Amino acid sequence: MNLFDVYPINPINIVKGMGSLVYDDKGTEYLDLYGGHAVISIGHTNPHYVKRLEDQLHKIGFYSNSIEIPLQKQLAEKLGKISGKEDYQLFLCNSGAEANENALKLASFYNGKKKVIAFRKSFHGRTSLAVAVTDNPKIVAPVNETHNVIFLPWADETALEKTFAEHEISSVIIEGIQGVGGIQVAPVSFLQKIRSLCDGHNAVYIADSVQCGYGRTGKFFSHDFAEINADIYSMAKGMGNGFPIGGIIISPKIQATYGMLGTTFGGNHLACAAGLAVLEVMEQDNLIQNAADLGSYLIEELKKFNKITEVRGRGLMIGIELPAELSNVKKDLLFKHQIFTGEAKPNVVRLLPALNLTKTYADRFLEALDKTLASS
Numbered sequence: 001m002n003l004f005d006v007y008p009i010n011p012i013n014i015v016k017g018m019g020s021l022v023y024d025d026k027g028t029e030y031l032d033l034y035g036g037h038a039v040i041s042i043g044h045t046n047p048h049y050v051k052r053l054e055d056q057l058h059k060i061g062f063y064s065n066s067i068e069i070p071l072q073k074q075l076a077e078k079l080g081k082i083s084g085k086e087d088y089q090l091f092l093c094n095s096g097a098e099a100n101e102n103a104l105k106l107a108s109f110y111n112g113k114k115k116v117i118a119f120r121k122s123f124h125g126r127t128s129l130a131v132a133v134t135d136n137p138k139i140v141a142p143v144n145e146t147h148n149v150i151f152l153p154w155a156d157e158t159a160l161e162k163t164f165a166e167h168e169i170s171s172v173i174i175e176g177i178q179g180v181g182g183i184q185v186a187p188v189s190f191l192q193k194i195r196s197l198c199d200g201h202n203a204v205y206i207a208d209s210v211q212c213g214y215g216r217t218g219k220f221f222s223h224d225f226a227e228i229n230a231d232i233y234s235m236a237k238g239m240g241n242g243f244p245i246g247g248i249i250i251s252p253k254i255q256a257t258y259g260m261l262g263t264t265f266g267g268n269h270l271a272c273a274a275g276l277a278v279l280e281v282m283e284q285d286n287l288i289q290n291a292a293d294l295g296s297y298l299i300e301e302l303k304k305f306n307k308i309t310e311v312r313g314r315g316l317m318i319g320i321e322l323p324a325e326l327s328n329v330k331k332d333l334l335f336k337h338q339i340f341t342g343e344a345k346p347n348v349v350r351l352l353p354a355l356n357l358t359k360t361y362a363d364r365f366l367e368a369l370d371k372t373l374a375s376s
């Protein structure tokens with residue numbers, strides 16, 4: 001049987017990882033500034049994480065949500081404390097798309113309305129509602145098309161106000177920093193405007209924090225920079241450091257009823273152990289502060305390169321916009337300097353490393369970039 005060929009892949013077989021480094025089957029070392037697409041939050045094979053998963057596996061890996069799973073409560077408690085949202089409620093699932101799917105559905109259950117505002121260049125996942133609010137017609141199948149989604153230009157307060165005046169809006173879904181869209185930081189005033197319009201129209205503010213959340217930007221949620229509380233935060237990626245786990249945290253004003261949401265795998269013992277291990281390491285090693293510090297350092301240094309068109313982002317979610325003629329940079333970093341980075345169209349190099357990146361590795365990247373740009 002062949003694999004369904006949907007991914008353009010690099011001819012590299014990674015077999016081992018440790019911290020911010022990964023190794024291929026020939027023993028070549030790579031610096032991982034991509035984190036497997038923002039997933040590796042506390043570094044590859046972190047010893048505490050490995051032990052917690054191993055110990056849990058020896059006890060029990062899975063049982064369904066029909067029984068008490070105290071690990072879920074422990075995870076909710078720790079997440080509430082670290083995120084500063086102690087009065088929120090946690091629903092666990094398995095991926096970012098599923099988190100957004102549940103968030104949009106819950107918003108509609110809550111206020112009985114149908115229309116959703118999403119933004120140009122957004123990415124929210126590939127399941128039916130998540131993909132319907134994603135601004136990429138190529139990945140929306142005819143069956144996913146709906147008239148319930150209104151796409152607005154990014155950060156356009158006038159368009160937002162007008163849409164609220166003309167439609168019954170159920171929810172607004174927005175990434176605090178667009179990831180796939182090319183690392184576009186939502187202006188603080190725009191997030192505050194969404195908050196006040198949602199308040200005024202009984203609409204639900206959904207903060208997609210799948211990529212920009214979980215400490216990556218130097219605050220737990222990038223929406224925190226606007227000093228507002230969203231009604232629902234969706235998360236996944238860094239939450240399990242590679243173990244598939246996602247979730248939404250839900251404002252106390254939205255009340256649960258039995259059967260409203262559900263999942264077979266979500267919140268299983270092993271996933272909770274992974275989620276707890278991540279938060280324990282983040283807390284113990286002060287990783288959110290490290291993301292803030294290292295991110296500021298990298299952004300400042302990157303701004304000194306005159307061949308770079310623009311540097312955008314916060315903390316360790318950084319976009320390096322390059323002119324079209326420098327389309328070789330990402331490939332050169334990988335194949336000449338053994339550094340994994342991400343990309344966004346048309347020519348943005350995306351940095352999404354583990355939050356415990358060190359200055360030594362940041363400098364290794366800056367030197368390699370300097371050489372790559374000099375020879376381009």
Ligand SMILES: Cc1ncc(COP(=O)(O)O)c(C=O)c1O
Pocket residue numbers: 095096097098100123124125126175179180208209210211212236237
């Ligand atoms: C902002 C955002 N939301 C949602 C998703 C979907 O997450 P998943 O691939 O886990 O379904 C992604 C994935 O890249 C994302 O970046």
